[in-house]
Amino acid sequence: MSRAIAILFQTLLAAGxxxxxxxxxxxxxxxxxxxxxxxxxxxxxxxxxxxxxxxxVSRTASWIFRATPFVVFSTSLVVASFxxxxxxxxxxxxxxxxxxxxxxxxxxxxxxxxxGLDTGSxxxxxxxxxxxxxxxxxxxxxxxxxxxxxxxxxxTSFSQIVSRTLAEPAAALGPGHLLAFAALFIVTLAxxxxxxxxxxxxxxxLTMIHEAMVLEYSGPYLALVEWGASLKLFVFLALxxxxxxxxGIAVSLAPIPLAIGLVTFVVKIGVLATAxxxxxxxxAKLRLFRVPELLSASFVLALLAVLSTFLAR
Amino acid sequence: MxxxxxxxxxxxxxxxxxxxxxxxxxxxxxxxxxxxxxxxASGSVAGLVTALAVLATGDRFELVRPDMIAVAGGVxxxxxxxxxxxxxxxxxxxxxxxxxxxxxxxDYDGRRSLxxxxxxxxxxxxxxSLVPCAANVxxxxxxxxxxxxxxxxxxxxxxxxxxxxxxxxxxxxMTHFGFVLLLPMFLIMAPAAGATAFVDLRAGxxxxxxxxxxxxFALALAAFGSKAGVxxxxxxxxxxxxxxxSHVSALMSGVMIKLGxxxxxxxxxxxxxxxxxxxxxxxxxxxxxxxxxxxxxxxTENDLKRLLAYSSVENVGVIFLGIGAALVLQSYxxxxxxxVGFGAALLHTVNHACFKTLLFLAAGNVLRGARTRxxxxxxxxxxxxxxxxxxxxxxxxxxxxxxPLNGFASEWMVFQALLSGAQIAKPEVAIGSPLAVGVLAxxxxxAAATFVKAFGISFxxxxxxxxxxxxxxxxxSAWTALGAFAAATVVLGLFAPSAIAAMYRIVESxxxxxxxxxxxxxxxxxxxxxxxxxxxxxxxxxxxxxxxVAFASIRARGFDVRVADTWGCGxxxxxxxxxxxxxxxAEPLRRIFSELYRPTEDFSVSVHxxxxxxxxxxxxxxxxxxxxxxxxxxxxxxxxxxxxxxVRRLQAxxxxxxxxxxxxxxxxxxxxxxxxx
Numbered sequence: 001m002s003r004a005i006a007i008l009f010q011t012l013l014a015a016g017x018x019x020x021x022x023x024x025x026x027x028x029x030x031x032x033x034x035x036x037x038x039x040x041x042x043x044x045x046x047x048x049x050x051x052x053x054x055x056x057v058s059r060t061a062s063w064i065f066r067a068t069p070f071v072v073f074s075t076s077l078v079v080a081s082f083x084x085x086x087x088x089x090x091x092x093x094x095x096x097x098x099x100x101x102x103x104x105x106x107x108x109x110x111x112x113x114x115x116g117l118d119t120g121s122x123x124x125x126x127x128x129x130x131x132x133x134x135x136x137x138x139x140x141x142x143x144x145x146x147x148x149x150x151x152x153x154x155x156t157s158f159s160q161i162v163s164r165t166l167a168e169p170a171a172a173l174g175p176g177h178l179l180a181f182a183a184l185f186i187v188t189l190a191x192x193x194x195x196x197x198x199x200x201x202x203x204x205x206l207t208m209i210h211e212a213m214v215l216e217y218s219g220p221y222l223a224l225v226e227w228g229a230s231l232k233l234f235v236f237l238a239l240x241x242x243x244x245x246x247x248g249i250a251v252s253l254a255p256i257p258l259a260i261g262l263v264t265f266v267v268k269i270g271v272l273a274t275a276x277x278x279x280x281x282x283x284a285k286l287r288l289f290r291v292p293e294l295l296s297a298s299f300v301l302a303l304l305a306v307l308s309t310f311l312a313r
Numbered sequence: 314m315x316x317x318x319x320x321x322x323x324x325x326x327x328x329x330x331x332x333x334x335x336x337x338x339x340x341x342x343x344x345x346x347x348x349x350x351x352x353x354a355s356g357s358v359a360g361l362v363t364a365l366a367v368l369a370t371g372d373r374f375e376l377v378r379p380d381m382i383a384v385a386g387g388v389x390x391x392x393x394x395x396x397x398x399x400x401x402x403x404x405x406x407x408x409x410x411x412x413x414x415x416x417x418x419x420d421y422d423g424r425r426s427l428x429x430x431x432x433x434x435x436x437x438x439x440x441x442s443l444v445p446c447a448a449n450v451x452x453x454x455x456x457x458x459x460x461x462x463x464x465x466x467x468x469x470x471x472x473x474x475x476x477x478x479x480x481x482x483x484x485x486x487m488t489h490f491g492f493v494l495l496l497p498m499f500l501i502m503a504p505a506a507g508a509t510a511f512v513d514l515r516a517g518x519x520x521x522x523x524x525x526x527x528x529x530f531a532l533a534l535a536a537f538g539s540k541a542g543v544x545x546x547x548x549x550x551x552x553x554x555x556x557x558x559s560h561v562s563a564l565m566s567g568v569m570i571k572l573g574x575x576x577x578x579x580x581x582x583x584x585x586x587x588x589x590x591x592x593x594x595x596x597x598x599x600x601x602x603x604x605x606x607x608x609x610x611x612x613t614e615n616d617l618k619r620l621l622a623y624s625s626v627e628n629v630g631v632i633f634l635g636i637g638a639a640l641v642l643q644s645y646x647x648x649x650x651x652x653v654g655f656g657a658a659l660l661h662t663v664n665h666a667c668f669k670t671l672l673f674l675a676a677g678n679v680l681r682g683a684r685t686r687x688x689x690x691x692x693x694x695x696x697x698x699x700x701x702x703x704x705x706x707x708x709x710x711x712x713x714x715x716x717p718l719n720g721f722a723s724e725w726m727v728f729q730a731l732l733s734g735a736q737i738a739k740p741e742v743a744i745g746s747p748l749a750v751g752v753l754a755x756x757x758x759x760a761a762a763t764f765v766k767a768f769g770i771s772f773x774x775x776x777x778x779x780x781x782x783x784x785x786x787x788x789x790s791a792w793t794a795l796g797a798f799a800a801a802t803v804v805l806g807l808f809a810p811s812a813i814a815a816m817y818r819i820v821e822s823x824x825x826x827x828x829x830x831x832x833x834x835x836x837x838x839x840x841x842x843x844x845x846x847x848x849x850x851x852x853x854x855x856x857x858x859x860x861x862v863a864f865a866s867i868r869a870r871g872f873d874v875r876v877a878d879t880w881g882c883g884x885x886x887x888x889x890x891x892x893x894x895x896x897x898x899a900e901p902l903r904r905i906f907s908e909l910y911r912p913t914e915d916f917s918v919s920v921h922x923x924x925x926x927x928x929x930x931x932x933x934x935x936x937x938x939x940x941x942x943x944x945x946x947x948x949x950x951x952x953x954x955x956x957x958x959x960v961r962r963l964q965a966x967x968x969x970x971x972x973x974x975x976x977x978x979x980x981x982x983x984x985x986x987x988x989x990x
Contacts, residue, residue: 054873058880060775060887062695064706074859078852095855096847099725100716103757104852107715110761117769117893119879120692125893128769132762133901139758140751143728147747151735155844156728216879220867292905299751306747310735 002253007081007094014080017266018234019043019227021273026201028277043230047223055219058119068115069217069224075108076231083235084242086261087250088162097156098146101239102139105191105232109135112225116213127212130288134197134209137295138187144302145187148180149243151309162246172244176309179301181244186298188236190291192229195280197291207285234269241268318374321363322390322446325404328356329439336431342422346415349431353411353438360404360442367397368815371822375448382451386509391448394819395583398659399445399568399575402666406567407438409794410560413674416788417560420681421470430470437463437564444572450499450509457495461488464569467561468553480552487539487549494536501529502584511584518584526585530592533580534599541573543599543633544606545941547626551610554625555618555686559677560794562618566625567670571662574632581640582655582824590742593640597749600637604630604756606941612763613903613910613937615895616686617676620767621669624712627756628665631727632658634749638730641742648824650733650841655824656816657726663812664711664719664805671798672708675701678791679771682784688767688895693776697784702772704795709764711802714757717853719802722809722838724757725847729840759902766898775889807850810838896935903937912937 023040030037057065079101082094096104109131116128150156152171153164165172190197193210202208214225242249248264250257286294332352339345367374371394379387392400414434421427440460447453465488469481503509504517518526535546542550550570554562581592607626614620639654676686678701683691695702711718731753734746776782786792805812837846879887903910915934921927963974 051867051870051872054875056875056877058878059876060693060879062702062773064695064773070860070863071856073863074856077859078855081855095851096716097845099728100847100852103714103716103721103725104856106713106758106761107710110710110713110715110765113765114769114773117765117898118773120774120887120889120892121879121881122891122893125774125898128765129893129898129901132765132898133905136755136758136762136902137905139754143750143754144747147732147735147750150732150845154736155840156732157845160844219874220870220872224863224867288901289904303747303751306735307744310740310743 006087006253010085010087011077011081014085014231014234014238015077015227017269018080018230019047021234021237021269022200022230024270025273025277025280028274029281032277032281043226047227050218050223050226051220053219055217055221057221058121058216060120061115061118061216064111065115065118065216066221068111069221069228071111072108072228073224073231075104076228076235079104080231080235080238082158083238084158084162084246084249085238086265087253087258088159088242088246094158097158098149098161098239099143099156101235102142102146105235106135106139108228108232112213115216119216121216123212123215127209127215130209131213134190134291134295137292138190138298141183141187141295141298141302144299144306145180145184148176148302148305148309151306152176158243161243162249163251165243165246166249166251169247171312172246174308174312176305176312177244179305179308181240183298183302183305184240184244186294186301188233188240189276189279190295190298192233192236194233194276196283196286196294199285207288237269237272238265241265241272318363318366318392319376321359321366322374322376322392325356325359325363325442326439328352328354328359329435329442332356333432333435333439336435337428339428339431342427345427345431346418346422349418349427349434350411350415352431352435353414354408356435356438356442357404357408357411360400361408363392364397364401364404367392368394368401368819371818377448385451386449388452389449389510390443390446390452391511392446393822395575395578395823396445398663398816398819399572400442402571402663403438403441403445403568406564406666406670407441409670409674409797410564411438413563413677413791413794414558414560416790417558417677417681421558430467433463433466434561437467437561439463441564441569441572445575448511450503450511450514453511454492454495454499458492460569460572461492464553464557464561464565468557470558470561471556474556476552477556480549480556483549484553487546490546491536491539494532494539498529498532498536498580501525501532515584519586523589526588527592530581530585530588531595533577534595537573537576537580538599539573540576541570541629541633542626543603543629544626545602545945547603547607548939548942548946550626551614551619551622554622555616559618559673559680562622563670563673563677566622566673567666570625570629571666574629574636574658574662577636578655578658578823581636582643582820586824587643588640590641590644590739593637593642593644594741594745595637596633596640597637597745600630600633600635601749601752602630603627603633605752605759606630608756608759608763609906609909610937610939612759612766613896613899615688617679617688617691617767617771618673618686620688620763621672621676624672624760624763625665625669627760628661628669628712631724631753631756632661632665634658634753635661635723635727635730638727638734638746638749641734641737641746642730643824645737645739645742647733647737650730652817652820652824653726653733653841654730655820656813657723657730659816659819660726660809660813661720661723663816664723664802667798667801667805668708668711668718668720671704671795671802672712674791674794674798675705675708678787678795679705679784681787682780683778684780685778688770690778691771691776691781692774692778692889692892693772694781694784695772697782698772698786700786700792700795702768704799705772706768707799707802709768711806713761713764715761717803717806717849717856719805719809719812722806722813722849724753725838726813727753729845733841762899762902766895770893770895770898774892775887777889777892807853809849810836813838909940910937911940 113128116124153161198209250261335348376390443456539546611623635658639651642651711720
């Protein structure tokens, strides 16, 4: 019973915290640019405002277009409910493992791409085509990073990986772990539409990917799509910090470890979000046909991670 | 309840034979269609009963008639649980294909002989049903050849199109290539002349020297691989499957190529048993090549049925990845882990049969509605054909391995089988299996892109042709088949733990390894030692409930929806020409993998003769000819043509010359008779 409550709590925490991450990155970027910027909690206002507006739906669109926001939001939220955030107790307390998380997020992307095609707008088609290209190319890197982690832990389940890293802090600083982290970090940038793969700050540029795909959305539909996208970013950051640097995470469901877990989790996410903000002020967006080079570099990193994990055993 | 299995089995044969004969002598096309469907359906139901009876009890069913065609060793039928699984697949797809075909072939009324079609359709089903039941070499080869010949004529149904004729030629050549390899394979295995029963082969296989065992394995891989359509022996598949009528395509892609998988499993894991590790490595390499090659060509395909055919090549690759992982694990003495690989391969076989049949039947509806296979002329079909669209969407999501549908469950199991290979402390295995994981992940990512394209371009947005705008749902009887396979796709996904447990039972009975992997942990799909778990059912419930809560709370707040034009930067009216096309969708990936595709591009601008700046037309054509075909098959076809051309010189058309040949042949015959005496 306490586990069910813990899952519910974690899900609500993810839903509540996710918009803040995007807002925080934007705020730090503004500060680094010398602007005052919108406050970090601006996304909450945006979501609230969008929820109250009318939705404009294209004449050409079918039910796919209207169903997609719900699919995107719920798949992202369900993934957030089973990745380790604050606690990673042993035992079967979650619906899936790393592969399930990746494929469930892919389900959301699949529908979002269909919705992009559904309105018949060239922007939507362009975004859908590019998004599927990037996603397809990131899959092998994600899978190999999972293999590198699973080789150490002997399993692809979250709690196994976390407890293994906690038990052997030296392995966490080994080359296998660090390389896999680097690979997964690049994938995070690509999957969540950050620089240098996609620019989250622009609309209507021929280079855009994610924003082109969701261009036709408005009102409550847009709120759900945005919320889902911020949950996806949140999930990827949580995976990066908790699988590679799990220190501080609660391994039991007692109040004090949970409190420590919450504080360390927020701090870790904050550090990684700042890193992304700094990176985004330093790099320019890559041309679309340079993106595969970046992604194949990340694939090589992941492959090296697997090899060094094997050699280190 | 006990079922008289031999009665059911004989009823199955009787059903198919009656369907074939009555269709052949039917007085009208309509009656021929009816007889075809009724014969095939009743035969399939009887076959399904036989198969399920064997699967439920687990004990074999035997029927040996050594007196029938005794010179070839007699007819021997034996159905164990592995064969019963494939028989069940053949018969369940056959049943619904027959129902679907009754209205589908109505388009051919008066245009071509439905009598001959009915004969071949039932013969095809009979051949496919007998292959997994065969228990000696003669019966097996007879059924195998019946299946091949009958399906050749089905592919040639629309024989007035040159594409169909070319497809038939490729198909006939490749299927006989496989057949030619089967003969030496059985010959090496046969311990003594006349001992052609599978029991003898199984007993004799362990006594074979290692080199002979490896030769048998290599021949089996090539022969059954050519039927399964693995790269580079797949060339017939994307030609032949689309050329056939859609319910025949469903049978070919859904089950016929699976009989190649059946043959490989029968020979390797049943007859030969454990082999050296390179067997598994070779199967893994072939599987990786097929998975990646299949999906890459599917991605750039604009012909809906060819796209589905290439996707079958990909899925056979995934099945081979599971088998390869299992063979490697088996050779390192890890039978419990190997069972996960075999189980995953069998589960993916069943799952692919479900969703590919669904996709081909839905594509058949599209073909009838939009009158084209070219996706560039479709679009907006979801409005006129909502049921077909829903079916195609479910099939697409399953083919893209998305949870909670069945494709996800079996790919997850293949991933786990490959991951356990990384535990073996051998460098080649420890590097090879992560690479296979990477290939599988890239494949499923590309499959997602492929099926976004297939569904999005064909069914969504605005229609690109008048026929697509006017497309409507076919007769309701077509929906029964779609509904059945859509339901199977969903149920096999949600209850995958029970399905994999059933597969483990089958593997256990064939490889005779005790099952010590936890199969169906209730709702949990487990990896070999239960260290990783996923519950498709729980995921589905969670996603559905979150979506419902979100929907209900937004609905409760209330919001207005305004229907308007798609936003278009100030243009006046939106037309279908503004939409992204199928080629455009695949363009980024085509560029990225251009080394593999090597497209030929032709770009020409014609200008006004008097003013060069006035452009009359711009034409751009691009074509992708798979370079595997160019590199491997062109020399072969060129050689065959050269031989044929030189042989032609013998046939000069002069009667005197022919008389001379006859005289020479007679002399040679007499001389050799004298010599050998």
